Amino acid sequence: MKLTGIVLGVLCACVAFAAPANAQDDATEKAIEQYRKMLKADPWSNPGLLDADRGEQLWKTPRGPKNVSLEKCDLGKGPGVVDGAFAELPRYFADAKKVLDLEARLLWCMETLQGFDRAELVKNPHPSGGKPVKELGAIATYVAHKSSGMKFAPKLDTPQAKAVVALGEELFNRRSGPFDFSCASCHSTSGQRIRLQGLPHLSDPEEAKKVVGEWPGYRVSSSHVMTMQHRVFDCYWQMRMPRVELGTDATIAIIAYLSKTAEGGEISAPGLKR
Numbered sequence: 001m002k003l004t005g006i007v008l009g010v011l012c013a014c015v016a017f018a019a020p021a022n023a024q025d026d027a028t029e030k031a032i033e034q035y036r037k038m039l040k041a042d043p044w045s046n047p048g049l050l051d052a053d054r055g056e057q058l059w060k061t062p063r064g065p066k067n068v069s070l071e072k073c074d075l076g077k078g079p080g081v082v083d084g085a086f087a088e089l090p091r092y093f094a095d096a097k098k099v100l101d102l103e104a105r106l107l108w109c110m111e112t113l114q115g116f117d118r119a120e121l122v123k124n125p126h127p128s129g130g131k132p133v134k135e136l137g138a139i140a141t142y143v144a145h146k147s148s149g150m151k152f153a154p155k156l157d158t159p160q161a162k163a164v165v166a167l168g169e170e171l172f173n174r175r176s177g178p179f180d181f182s183c184a185s186c187h188s189t190s191g192q193r194i195r196l197q198g199l200p201h202l203s204d205p206e207e208a209k210k211v212v213g214e215w216p217g218y219r220v221s222s223s224h225v226m227t228m229q230h231r232v233f234d235c236y237w238q239m240r241m242p243r244v245e246l247g248t249d250a251t252i253a254i255i256a257y258l259s260k261t262a263e264g265g266e267i268s269a270p271g272l273k274r
């Protein structure tokens with residue numbers, strides 16, 4: 001779907017849309033690409049790795065009212081298996097009777113194994129600018145990092161899982177909210193951007209493969225790791241939708257759809273983002 005003049009008019013008050021139509025824009029794209037490459041070339045320049053380390057400690061430390069670690073948490077490959085687990089998520093979990101993405105699964109383990117209060121965990125789960133990612137996000141960063149270099153192969157082939165992916169696709173394309181935007185309004189055209197931020201064409205497998213595996217990612221502009229649940233929350237906020245809760249069916253479905261579209265793409269989490 002193309003952005004119409006009306007939508008553009010509404011947006012111009014706060015953001016400027018542009019497509020890299022001329023040489024100047026191409027040069028800008030290339031310079032940003034070069035900046036990303038330089039950051040990637042030196043892994044020590046990614047502060048997100050500190051959060052992966054913090055997450056590992058949190059995973060291994062007995063915590064919560066039941067004072068147990070997460071080492072019995074089954075991320076799909078058996079209790080305590082972290083290596084390669086993220087590459088196969090989201091997937092259907094028989095114990096929860098649901099398809100869960102990484103963060104929703106961690107939430108489930110923190111609630112059922114460690115005895116944390118779910119309502120407390122989801123109350124204010126995302127960090128504000130300059131503040132470090134919260135504990136759940138740090139653990140997610142650790143787990144995702146343990147699939148770095150692997151290819152996305154989410155286990156989404158059961159009938160239940162297929163229905164969740166279909167719901168995610170539906171939500172991705174569904175226009176709603178005061179701006180009448182869908183995710184597709186900003187993410188279904190190649191080469192589009194808002195100011196300097198590229199807007200990947202997320203329903204195109206080739207483009208999805210390049211970016212989906214970079215989440216959780218360290219976001220330079222807000223100086224913290226942002227998880228995929230936070231990314232979806234933030235984009236829903238950009239649509240001026242009500243605050244979407246971490247781990248709800250809608251967020252899981254969207255993440256399942258994005259992961260399915262990115263199937264075969266390489267995971268390089270934590271990535272480095274603008």
Ligand code: HEC
Pocket residue numbers: 172181182183184185186187194197198199200202211212214231232235236238239254258274
């Ligand atoms: C008003 C435009 C807009 C809408 C609508 C929108 N997004 Fe975004 N999205 C952005 C912008 C801008 C960025 C890049 C932010 C940045 O660079 O900091 C982004 C980034 C992303 C990314 C990360 C891309 C990358 O480069 O790694 C994902 C994933 C994403 N959005 C998903 C969604 C989903 C899912 C929805 C619907 C729930 C959605 N977006 C709706 C503007 C939008």
